[in-house]
Amino acid sequence: QSFKDALAEVCHLNRFPLHQHRMERALEFDEAMEEMEEEFRICTAAITPEVKEDKARELIAGAVKELLDDTPKSYEQYIIKKMHIARVVGILPDKRIEDSQE
Template structure:
């Protein structure tokens, strides 16, 4: 039962603190970041008090792991699915090649976090980015003409591009799966 409580805590923490993603890579004065960090810590502690057997130490660990996880997501995943989706749209609906589509997305200047990566690909060799794009769009067959479904498939594929570091919540989920498999919990 305690494992379920910890997973619930981690999931609720992730949901309620998503607002922090807007501040992960912004250069803020230390005092401003300290206020944001403190507000997040307060929210995490408040969430934790609603669960049995979660003490301050566990809440603090969960909060710090959440920040690490969030930083990884923002640094690696943010906007990448949208960029690949826009490229896919240009390639399929306007019959453009990958390089021209990438150039169009780059020139739109809608993705400040990804602009340097796109510029580097355009200035040197975009084959690595094209290979990742192909991996992310291979699940989109001719029957998928719905843009929303295509974007969803690309977003899911982007998440699988790189192995994400494991955190405490992943350890807990794995233990719950094992307990379920051997019949300890339903």
């Protein structure tokens, strides 16, 4: 399945009304499609072969749930979640700096 096919499917579901116009534009104009596909590739570049497919699905599901969750989150909770994701995908080391200095 191509990126364009996948985008058409997501657009048809109309689950992301804030981005609906942009998806429709990308489906209509090749330049907009290329731009959106490039953004997608950049955003998913952190998912390396070392990250298991199940873990990638878990991270994606968590991100979608966070987008759909209306409950307010504190800045601290947001940072903790992002640091956890960064550790899972290997951007940050597993241990905290304070732990390694003991």
